[in-house]
Amino acid sequence: MGKIVGRDALISAIEALLGEAVGGHGATVVLRGEPGIGKTVLLEHAVHSGRERGMRVLRVTGVQAEGQIPYAGLDQLLRPVRTAAVGAGSPYRRAVDVLGLLGEADEPVLLAVEDAHWLDAETWETLTFLGRRVGSDQIAVLMAVRDGEDVDRRLAAAGMPELRLDPLPAADAGILLDRHAPDLVATLRARVLDEAAGNPLGVVELGSAAARFGGPALLPSSLPLSARVERTFAGLVAELPPLTRDLLLLAALNDGSSLDEIRAAGAILTGAEVPTEAIQPAVTSRLVTVDEQYELRFRHPLLRSALRQQAAPGDRRRMHAALAEVLGDSPIRRLWHRASAVPGRDEALARELTVLAADAVQRQTVAFALAAANRAVQLSEDPAERARRQIWAVHAAHEQGDPQTARRILTEIDDRELRAPDRVRVVFMRDHYFPGVSNGPERLPAYAGMIRTMLDGGDPDMAVQAMCDIALGVHYSNAPAHIREQLVDAALALGLDEDSPRLTAILGLIAPVEQGAVVLERLRRFVHRTDIPPTWRADLTVAAWAVGAFEIAATIGLASATDLRHQGRIGTLSVSLNAAAAAHASLGDTRSALPLAAESIALATEIGQRTWVLGGILITAQAEALRGDTESARRRAAEAEQALSSARRFPMLSLVQRARGLAALAEGHAEDAFRQLLRVFDPADTAYFPHQHLHLLGHLAEAAVLGGLLDELRPVAEQLEPVAERSQSPALRVGLGYARAVLTGDYETALADDLTDWPFDRARLQLTYGSVLRRSFRISESRPLLRAAATTFDALGATPWADRARAELRASGETRRKPMDTLDALTPQEQQIARLAAEGLSNREIGERLFLSPRTVSTHLYRIYPKVNVRSRAELARVITAGLSVA
Known part of the structure; x- marks a missing residue:
């Protein structure tokens, strides 16, 4: 070259x-x-x-x-x-x-x-x-x-x-021009350089045209450079034989590059066989190249653009029709060329495209589904069907994460052509994409009415989807009880079987207290079922977290994530990972929570799911606080608080206070921790959020006992007793057990409960009771409790709590060395890879789970081994297993 x-x-x-x-x-x-x-x-x-x-x-x-x-x-x-x-x-x-x-x-x-x-x-x-x-x-x-x-x-x-790539400097542009048009007179040379303005293609093509045709080749100078170069290309094409020009236009309109395909379409147009040599004049003129596989390439994309733009509409349609005829073995390509060949509306073709769009959603080609739906809208003859297809296109845009397109289509829908249930759907979607002052909790009763209208209009599937879409928003709305009741009634009217996973997820999010006992009983039946679609299991994961069934949320979330990874459904996968990470963090398991949260954030960032990015940041802050990385936890909490406050999503500020309260607990600032957490329980505070009361009572009680604030804890715990009875929330049950213990001094009863699935809370009870016993000079009784607590906290990565347990042991006269935690040297992604390798997965299997190549996994393992001082997968498995054992 x-x-x-x-x-x-x-x-x-x-x-x-x-x-x-x-x-x-x-x-x-x-x-x-x-x-x-x-x-x-x-x-x-x-x-x-x-x-x-x-x-x-x-x-x-x-x-x-x-x-x-x-x-x-x-x-x-x-x-x-x-x-x-x-x-x-x-x-x-x-x-x-x-x-x-x-x-x-x-x-x-x-x-x-x-x-x-x-x-x-x-x-x-x-x-x-x-x-x-x-x-x-x-x-x-x-x-x-x-x-x-x-x-x-x-x-x-x-x-x-x-x-x-910036325009060429003047000197370089001159060198390039002299190479391609060396004999231009000075005035014409200067004009070419001025018109090209440093654009190399402009220098070459306009210079060559000026050398052949003189000054008139540069007119009109008002055209944009790209248009002028396109015109130059078009002039070159005009010199070619008619058959060659037809082949070039076919190639410009074709969605493939096969010369044989182009020749076959040319034969349909001309009614005679087209020889391979027919393209040779274009090759000789250096407009296209044809390789040994008979693949045709344009010398420059502007030539393709020039051919398309300058062709008459009738010629383009004839070409598309010919291409459609030769593409019988490629139904999708054929349909697109047929759609491009239609001069006006065609309801039958619109129906074909609608079916194709629906199939594309199932095949996870959502962008194509949106394009097919849009073209179906353009071809629609029936106004009502056109409007329904526009609504479908909004859903496709929503699936693709394309709010701009969704908003555009919503503004184009003619409400006069809509059936009543369709009109409701449009109002519902406009509320979502054009939020205003009337879109707060007071709007929720109207949503219940809209869902009933969808049902009455014979559209139960859309009603169910609408209810699923609003459920999480309802959860974080702080809606009053009578509104939640209306929405529960609307959900129960959907006609879903009472064992429906979708109904269970909806009820768990809308009313985790009022419907908590029913939801929990069903979740226990669903937890090991593999016949539930993974997207539904993702919804169940969020619902299980909402009602405080953290172990169930972790189990369902990780199981659904496996299938979602295999299917490549990154949007839903990020949600499932987010909820699973939240469940592990709420169980105090920082080692599992941090890698899951990191992956959730990465995937949500990948596709622009800002809400789930914020959720992942807050989960990370929670886990970092538990681990003792309090500076980072506070920084993330402040970042999330700014975003949530500006969006006026105040109930989610409860998650900010959760992180701050845990950070203060980790640092031993008990009174500050109590005040931070108490804001979530105060109806006058912007961070007030009753649903989080199910999750936070244990932390509040710990801050109270350490800070000598039991009198302030007592009324909070008493108010939550009937809530626990009604909701049967496992998290609240465990939190109340700890609160009762610290308020009454009856730790034995609390420890007698089955806390197998709650290692952090069991260890917290052991630490608190062990400390009480040591201070009561019952040294021999305190030590087993403090040892068990230290072991569990170390295994969970809750370092500040483990350090407190070791300090109490030292005060009892027993020294317990802090274990070396080699896993802390790994990044969250490295920890995830190390765990999967320790489970026996191959590099390829790990790569499939984490969307990495086997080579990348191998490189990570190469870096992981020296960090944890091992030389093989077997040694790594022993290190991981030792770190995960919980007493």
């Missing part, structure tokens, strides 16, 4: 990227800039350099026409390798499969993606997810994108490093 003018720094960065990948340190870089700025040239340089380094090069070009076909780009990218190894499922599941596939050959790989902004959404998500996980793989990902607002949003979500 000839030297690329003016791009030395960018070339060095690309060479470094390739070199790192060859050395086993993969990375992803996005080349970004305006059309014609040189992205294609740099991408070609990377391809050439990668091959010289012995890298396997896989490449794909995004095409507008294929932007709606799910995984069209990925399929083309992987065509040279064994695509059978890439299974079905979500983009995230496929990304892990691709990492495994590319790692099997044990050779460095370059994924070169041109016009990535035109990739279908599923391919984009797959590649960007993959690109963030190639750190330990021999994979370089180089993606070229144009500037634009849509690209800004995509890249902001992708979070990948960028290399921006």
Whole structure:
């Protein structure tokens, strides 16, 4: 390749990227800039350099026409390798499969993606997810994108490093022009440089046109440069034979690059066989290339764009119809070309697209489902059906995490065309996406009425989904009892079987006290059932946490997470992990809670679930406080408080106070801890939240006994006695048992309860009672309790509590050495990998669980072993098992 003018720094960065990948340190870089700025040239340089380094090069070009076909780009990218190894499922599941596939050959790989902004959404998500996980793989990902607002949003979500291409300096632009049009007169040369403004493609194409046609080739100067270069390309195409022009337009409109496919469509248009040689004039003119597999590539994307834009609408429709006819073995591609060939509305085709959209949701290609639904709306003849399809499109946008599209569609719906239940659905969705002053707890009775209207209109499935959607919001609304009763009545009117997991989840969130006993009894039946869909089990996990059944929440949450990981449902997986992490933290198990919370935050951040990111931050703060990392816990609590206060989500401030109270307890500041936690129990406080009373009484009671505040604890505990009786909440039962013990001094009764699933609370009782016995000079009786407490707290990673137990033992005359905790040297992700490896999972199995490549897992283990002073999986398992044993 000839030297690329003016791009030395960018070339060095690309060479470094390739070199790192060859050395086993993969990375992803996005080349970004305006059309014609040189992205294609740099991408070609990377391809050439990668091959010289012995890298396997896989490449794909995004095409507008294929932007709606799910995984069209990925399929083309992987065509040279064994695509059978890439299974079905979500983009995230496929990304892990691709990492495994590319790692099997044990050779460095370059994924070169041109016009990535035109990739279908599923391919984009797959590649960007993959690109963030190639750190330990021999994979370089180089993606070229144009500037634009849509690209800004995509890249902001992708979070990948960028290399921006700026216009060439004047001197470099002059060198480039002289290389391609050396004989221009000075005035024309200056004009070309002025018009091109440092854009390399503009310099080359406008300079070449000026050399051939003189000054008129540069008119009109008012056109944007990209439009002028497109016009130049169009002029080159105009010189070609008519059949060649038709083939180029077919190629521009096609969602594939097969020359044989294009020739077959050309034969339908002309009624005669089209020879391969018919494309040769375009190859000779350097407009396209055709490789040995007969794959056609445009020399520059602007040529494809010029052909599409300048073709008459009738010609485009004829081309789409011809392509549809040759794609009989590819139903989705065929349907899209048929839809593009229709000149007006077509209700039958709209119905086909609606069915296809529904199927796409089941196949987890939500972006494609949204595109199909939108096109079905455009083709709809029946106004009522059009409105229903728009509503469906809003749901598809919601599933994709695309609030902008959802809001746009909601503003386009004509309410006059809606049936009564559909009108209710639209009002419900507008309340969600356009919240106003009337969207607080006072709006909840209206929701109950809306759900009944959906039922009366014969739409029970949507009514159930609507109730599921609002349940968590109701939980955190501090709604008064009479409103919760109305919503419970609406839930019971849904017609669900009383053993329905969905009804159980709804009731557990809406009314954890009033319906707690019923919900708990059903949860115990559901806990080990594997026939419940994992998305429903995720809802059950949140409900189990809400009612204080933490052990059940942890069990169901981890079980559902396994299936959700396999399916690649990252959105629901982040929710399930969040609830499981909250359950473990509420059980005092910091070692399990922190890795789960870290993964939940990472996945929620990945797809923009800000609410669950905040939830994960607060769970992390809770676990860090228990571990003794109080500075970090307070910092996270303050971060969450700012976000929640600005959004006026005051009940969730109870979780901020939980973290602050535990941090104060960890530091031994008992009175401060009591005051922080008591805010959650004070109706006059912004952090007041009765549902958290089920969870926090044990911590409040501990702060009271340590701070000498039992008189203030007593009325709180007394008020919660009937709540415990009604709700049967396990967490409140355990908390009340501790509170009664410290208020009455009867620790024996509390310890006689079955606390097998509550090791932290059992150890807290042992520590408190052991301390009382030691201070009463019953030394021999205190020591077994204090030893057991220290052992349990150490195993859970609750270091400040373990230190208190050891201090009490020292005061009793017995010294107990603090164990070396090698696991604390590991990051949360390393801890998770270490645990899975200790369980006997292979690198591939660990990678499938955590959306990592086997090579990345191997690299992590290579770093983990010396940190914990082991040399094998067997030794690691012994260390992990020793750390997890709880007395």
